[in-house]
Amino acid sequence: MPESTKNRVMEIRAGLSHALGAAQIALHRAQDAAEAAEARYRRVTAAAKARKRKLADARDGRTVEITAWHDGELAALVGVAAAAADRAAPGAAGEPWHRWEATPLDRPAELRVGRLILPEAPVPARAGDDDSGDRAAGAWASRPGEAAPEPRLDDTPPEVPALVALLDHGHIVVEGDDHRSADAVVAGLLLRALGTSVPGAVQIVGYDPENLGGGLAGFAPLAPAGVLAFVGPGGLDKLLDDLVGHVRRINETVLAGEYSSLRELHLATRRRPEPWRVAVLLGGPELSRHERSQLDRLLRTGAACGVHLVIRGLPVPTGPGIEFVLAAPGADARIQSAGALPVQLDPAPGPSVVTATCRRIAEAVAAGPAPVALDSLLPEAGSEWRESSATGVTAPLGDSPQGPRVMVTLSDYPPHALIAGPSGTGKTNFIYAWMGALAARYSPDELAFYLLDFKEGVSFARFAPGRRDPSWLPHVRLVGVNVNTDREFGLALLRFLGGELRRRADAAKQHEVTNLAELRAEDPDGSWPRIVAVVDEFQVLLSGRDAVSGEAVDLLEDLARRGRSQGIHLILASQDVSGIEALWGRPALVAQFSLRIALPRARRVLAETNAAADSLPRYHAVVNADSGAVEANRVVRVPAAGDREQWSSLQHRLWRRRPDGQGPPRLFDGDVIPKLADSPDFREMQATESPAAPIALLGETIDVESRSARTVLRRAPGRNLAVIGTRMDEACAILATAGRSLAAQFGPDGARFSVVCLDPDARAAAEALHARIPGSGWYDAEGLNWLLEDAATEATASWPADRPHFILIYAADALPGGKAAGDQLRTILQQGPERRLHVLGWWRGAALLRESLGGPASRTDSIGAWVALDVHGSELSPYYPGQGAPNWYPRPWRALHFDRSVHRGAEVIIPYGNA
Numbered sequence: 001m002p003e004s005t006k007n008r009v010m011e012i013r014a015g016l017s018h019a020l021g022a023a024q025i026a027l028h029r030a031q032d033a034a035e036a037a038e039a040r041y042r043r044v045t046a047a048a049k050a051r052k053r054k055l056a057d058a059r060d061g062r063t064v065e066i067t068a069w070h071d072g073e074l075a076a077l078v079g080v081a082a083a084a085a086d087r088a089a090p091g092a093a094g095e096p097w098h099r100w101e102a103t104p105l106d107r108p109a110e111l112r113v114g115r116l117i118l119p120e121a122p123v124p125a126r127a128g129d130d131d132s133g134d135r136a137a138g139a140w141a142s143r144p145g146e147a148a149p150e151p152r153l154d155d156t157p158p159e160v161p162a163l164v165a166l167l168d169h170g171h172i173v174v175e176g177d178d179h180r181s182a183d184a185v186v187a188g189l190l191l192r193a194l195g196t197s198v199p200g201a202v203q204i205v206g207y208d209p210e211n212l213g214g215g216l217a218g219f220a221p222l223a224p225a226g227v228l229a230f231v232g233p234g235g236l237d238k239l240l241d242d243l244v245g246h247v248r249r250i251n252e253t254v255l256a257g258e259y260s261s262l263r264e265l266h267l268a269t270r271r272r273p274e275p276w277r278v279a280v281l282l283g284g285p286e287l288s289r290h291e292r293s294q295l296d297r298l299l300r301t302g303a304a305c306g307v308h309l310v311i312r313g314l315p316v317p318t319g320p321g322i323e324f325v326l327a328a329p330g331a332d333a334r335i336q337s338a339g340a341l342p343v344q345l346d347p348a349p350g351p352s353v354v355t356a357t358c359r360r361i362a363e364a365v366a367a368g369p370a371p372v373a374l375d376s377l378l379p380e381a382g383s384e385w386r387e388s389s390a391t392g393v394t395a396p397l398g399d400s401p402q403g404p405r406v407m408v409t410l411s412d413y414p415p416h417a418l419i420a421g422p423s424g425t426g427k428t429n430f431i432y433a434w435m436g437a438l439a440a441r442y443s444p445d446e447l448a449f450y451l452l453d454f455k456e457g458v459s460f461a462r463f464a465p466g467r468r469d470p471s472w473l474p475h476v477r478l479v480g481v482n483v484n485t486d487r488e489f490g491l492a493l494l495r496f497l498g499g500e501l502r503r504r505a506d507a508a509k510q511h512e513v514t515n516l517a518e519l520r521a522e523d524p525d526g527s528w529p530r531i532v533a534v535v536d537e538f539q540v541l542l543s544g545r546d547a548v549s550g551e552a553v554d555l556l557e558d559l560a561r562r563g564r565s566q567g568i569h570l571i572l573a574s575q576d577v578s579g580i581e582a583l584w585g586r587p588a589l590v591a592q593f594s595l596r597i598a599l600p601r602a603r604r605v606l607a608e609t610n611a612a613a614d615s616l617p618r619y620h621a622v623v624n625a626d627s628g629a630v631e632a633n634r635v636v637r638v639p640a641a642g643d644r645e646q647w648s649s650l651q652h653r654l655w656r657r658r659p660d661g662q663g664p665p666r667l668f669d670g671d672v673i674p675k676l677a678d679s680p681d682f683r684e685m686q687a688t689e690s691p692a693a694p695i696a697l698l699g700e701t702i703d704v705e706s707r708s709a710r711t712v713l714r715r716a717p718g719r720n721l722a723v724i725g726t727r728m729d730e731a732c733a734i735l736a737t738a739g740r741s742l743a744a745q746f747g748p749d750g751a752r753f754s755v756v757c758l759d760p761d762a763r764a765a766a767e768a769l770h771a772r773i774p775g776s777g778w779y780d781a782e783g784l785n786w787l788l789e790d791a792a793t794e795a796t797a798s799w800p801a802d803r804p805h806f807i808l809i810y811a812a813d814a815l816p817g818g819k820a821a822g823d824q825l826r827t828i829l830q831q832g833p834e835r836r837l838h839v840l841g842w843w844r845g846a847a848l849l850r851e852s853l854g855g856p857a858s859r860t861d862s863i864g865a866w867v868a869l870d871v872h873g874s875e876l877s878p879y880y881p882g883q884g885a886p887n888w889y890p891r892p893w894r895a896l897h898f899d900r901s902v903h904r905g906a907e908v909i910i911p912y913g914n915a
């Protein structure tokens with residue numbers, strides 16, 4: 001083989017071996033790469049698996065978390081909804097029946113009819129429960145991860161009540177065939193509406209033509225109190241008309257364009273002047289066109305005026321403010337406002353709860369509203385006495401049910417007031433409240449009160465100082481209490497006011513003015529307060545056809561007519577229709593009393609057709625400044641002024657501000673026996689050498705000023721005094737008064753006093769007088785002849801005595817000594833006074849006195865003055881010259897005094913007590 005071939009083979013071999021080596025290297029590399037790739041593949045696969053696992057775990061964890069959060073949210077929402085429902089329907093509006101009780105709220109609430117059936121809400125687990133513990137705790141949080149609230153300790157989820165809005169909101173229509181559930185809804189709604197409002201604030205009227213009210217039978221206890229009324233089967237038409245009428249009236253007069261609804265009015269003023277009127281319409285025949293349109297009107301406009309309908313069995317279209325309740329058993333019930341959520345309706349309230357609640361409401365309504373305090377009528381403390389009475393006196397008397405205060409004025413018009421109210425309806429309280437409101441506004445320089453109460457009792461005595469309270473109302477100048485038998489005191493007041501009227505009229509004439517306002521302007525320094533004279537039970541003064549009532553009516557008429565322009569105002573009050581009737585016969589007089597005030601059930605004080613007082617609630621009054629015309633009625637709720645504490649605090653406040661030197665009012669109490677020592681006339685008496693006209697006081701006159709009745713024993717014929725009657729105590733009291741007052745005017749030995757006692761029963765009294773008059777002589781049956789003889793001589797002497805001699809004889813009719821003694825006494829009576837010898841004797845009968853004077857035909861002019869006790873007027877005619885018999889019906893501790901030298905008619909007096 002050639003070399004070259006060999007070389008070539010060798011080269012090829014070398015080439016091949018090189019190629020083989022390279023291929024092997026490449027193979028190894030490839031194999032390495034394959035291994036590395038495989039390893040990577042395995043790694044990646046493992047990592048992917050691990051990641052998948054992790055993701056699945058994460059997903060599962062998150063799912064658990066989300067589920068827990070959802071459950072929590074749902075449960076929380078249930079809680080929130082339940083709490084919101086609690087707020088919307090607190091107390092009696094939402095409590096379930098087993099623990100229900102009436103709880104009046106200050107504003108209307110939504111009312112529960114059942115409960116909403118919500119999608120299953122999870123049960124929150126208790127702390128410490130198994131693995132769901134954390135989840136459950138988280139479940140009540142509002143967001144995952146936020147702090148969880150305390151878990152609830154009971155495991156029932158809160159119930160969410162199904163609520164409907166009625167009062168101040170709208171109407172409710174109950175639909176569905178399940179009568180039982182529907183009845184339960186209606187009864188429940190009514191009870192809740194009643195139980196959430198103040199008694200009387202919800203009034204129900206029921207129209208139940210099919211069951212004749214049976215559907216509302218449980219509520220019957222409300223009927224007597226006027227809280228529930230039934231309308232008969234044919235009454236729907238009228239009922240709807242009435243309700244529409246209410247809506248119209250409330251719109252016009254209560255809301256009056258100022259508010260759009262009673263609810264708004266209440267929010268703005270906190271007053272609720274009208275009740276809610278809930279009409280329950282339970283089916284019936286098809287509505288007439290008129291009824292339909294009235295019903296539609298009410299559905300549209302009623303709620304704003306507190307007129308609400310609860311309807312069953314009448315077709316009602318949907319509309320704003322109308323809630324529909326589908327009554328059905330189990331979970332098939334619905335309420336429209338809850339959409340598709342099923343509702344489980346509550347059962348009906350138990351009959352005992354219904355009855356008991358209705359009874360309590362009826363009782364509360366019958367008892368009337370809680371009283372308002374007197375303070376509500378007063379200006380703020382410190383701002384009293386700021387008003388001027390120049391043109392009149394004005395004060396609030398209380399709030400009207402509509403809200404604003406009712407102000408009442410006495411002025412030129414209306415000048416006088418007539419108040420009527422049967423006993424116990426608060427007439428006296430009304431007067432107190434009015435006086436309090438006036439007294440707080442006008443100072444005593446602006447206003448003066450004269451008060452007279454003919455009722456038994458001491459109702460006005462609180463204005464005068466008493467044993468318990470020494471203060472007085474500074475405006476009060478006179479208080480007469482227990483004057484029911486002392487009508488003369490009423491007359492005295494009218495006479496006094498008549499005098500004041502003349503004084504004012506004269507002053508007005510002098511200043512050439514015509515009324516008080518002008519007089520005050522012309523005479524700014526004068527004292528011209530308005531005078532308000534209050535006479536409670538004034539009919540007592542006018543009763544009887546005697547001189548007292550005759551004069552009283554004349555005086556009243558004059559005062560009523562002319563008092564208006566002179567600032568003298570009369571307030572006459574009476575509980576008795578006859579009192580008002582006593583005035584009715586005097587139309588001119590009645591016409592002056594244009595301010596009329598009627599308390600509940602007062603009759604005849606308003607105009608004949610005005611029946612407003614018949615339906616007045618307790619503690620209310622109709623105030624009418626136009627003689628009782630219906631249009632002028634204003635109803636007022638009168639505050640309680642009878643409360644002593646409240647009254648005292650006002651009186652003390654005003655009393656501390658009283659003008660300097662202003663003393664207490666004159667208090668005339670007909671039940672109190674006056675004392676001589678308190679008599680201003682007695683206190684003023686002073687001993688003088690020898691008064692020419694000695695005065696014998698006899699008793700207290702029944703008069704506005706405290707005055708003593710007197711007889712003057714001057715040197716003149718007839719100046720003797722006879723006390724006539726069998727009542728020893730009074731007779732002795734009068735003689736003692738006469739003796740003590742006479743003695744008070746003489747110095748020692750200035751006069752001679754002889755005390756003669758011929759009745760052993762009167763001895764103690766006679767001796768007491770003898771002891772009180774130093775130097776007086778004492779005579780009884782034994783020593784008397786000497787005195788008579790001496791005195792008869794004295795009486796016939798031709799010269800007048802140097803000093804007077806007063807012979808006080810107790811039981812002068814028992815004179816011993818027969819005719820001689822009788823003649824001597826007559827001589828003394830007839831001739832003594834001219835020689836300053838006067839007899840003050842007590843005869844135990846008018847006829848006995850006549851005998852002492854010489855028998856039936858004898859003259860009586862030696863008895864110039866007398867005081868009669870239990871002697872009838874007719875027996876006194878011989879001693880009552882030229883005037884027939886005095887009008888006198890004896891009464892305890894009162895006497896009739898007549899002095900022919902000064903009197904036109906006899907006067908009633910009150911003997912001073914023996915003290």
Ligand SMILES: Nc1ncnc2c1ncn2[C@@H]1O[C@H](COP(=O)(O)OP(=O)(O)OP(=O)(O)O)[C@@H](O)[C@H]1O
Nearest residue numbers: 371422423424425426427428429619638639640642
């Ligand atoms: N507005 C009121 N608020 C609270 N209580 C009142 C009110 N008015 C009257 N009363 C109470 O009613 C009772 C009767 O009142 P008052 O004495 O004023 O009646 P009256 O009509 O004058 O009766 P009478 O003529 O029999 O005395 C009293 O106990 C009084 O406190």
